[in-house]
Amino acid sequence: MAKEYIYLQGKFYLSRIANGVAGAMRFIGNVPEFEIAITADLIEHTESTSGNSTTDFTMVNTTGVEFSGQLEEINPENLEYILSGTNHEVASATVTDQNIGTVVAGEEIMLDGYNLSAVSFKDSTGTPVTVDPSKYTLDSKFGTVVFNDVTALTMPLKATYTTGAVTHTTIASDLEEEYELFFKGINKATKKHMAVRLWRTKKSPETTFPLIHSELGQYEIQGQALSDVEKESDSALGLYGHIVTIPAAT
Structure with missing residues (x-):
């Protein structure tokens, strides 16, 4: 068998x-x-009863x-x-003039989204100055930015961008x-x-x-x-x- x-x-x-x-x-x-x-x-x-406690x-x-x-x-x-x-499926959205506070050169800042596109920054002067892209390093995939030079920019800075669709678990x-x-x-x-x-x-x-x-x-x-x-x-x-x-x- x-x-x-x-x-x-x-x-x-x-x-x-x-x-x-x-x-x-x-x-x-x-x-x-x-x-x-x-x-x-x-x-x-x-x-x-047995004496062995079985x-x-x-x-x-x-x-x-x-x-x-x-x-x-x-x-x-x-x-x-x-x-x-x-x-949760999070749809693409456009964020306009998000206040990202007082920025210090060299610090990394998280924006509110991922796969960012159409990203720009401006300061808070009476006639806002658009920050030249050479003054910051953007990680559009993870939505973070490091400003390398903030000279002559009036704080706070404001961000405008479009987020990509993502899934939150x-x-x-x-x-x-x-x-x-x-x-x-x-x-x-x-x-x-x-x-x-x-x-x-x-x-x-x-x-x-x-x-x-x-x-x-x-x-x-x-x-x-x-x-x-x-x-x-x-x-x-x-x-x-x-x-x-x-x-x-x-």
Whole structure:
């Protein structure tokens, strides 16, 4: 009889749950590691008749299912998931005569936007003087500027520019989202297919998001699978979910 070893690889999907209904599945990219852990709170009884104080009874009081893994693909949806945040599309806008205060030569100043275009600066004299571009160094991508020479300029300086459209992903601002998790896997050891389905998962906001890398980034996720008591009537479904072994087609 062939030995049944397991060597799983496959694809993970998340489906956002709204009003108790799981939406469309979203493939979350390459996942090099993922595991499910079952936890339990046991009530134990110690007898006092034998003189050895042995445990003569245990009862499972509560159970839990936890998950942890790593994501590698950082698209906008995965970034939102990792950071427990929300994505906001910020449209291009024109800013006119923004007061940037009293400027000191050599200091770097942040403007209010990214991918800037049509940038100009003027001072606050009665007839404002437009600052010659040779007197400042602009980083239009990140919206910062360093003035190299402010001689004869009346403060405060004022900036006019157009911002580019960007996406803001907030951090730890959406902590209540639930997702159904689905895994399509193949057991390379047996060539059989396996599926995992967790009805309700909620990711923990606790995570680490490295900003500097010496190799491709990997981002840890962890959380809990919550029970779905509506599945109680069918024991084959499982309160938390189930693992499916799919035989080869005959």
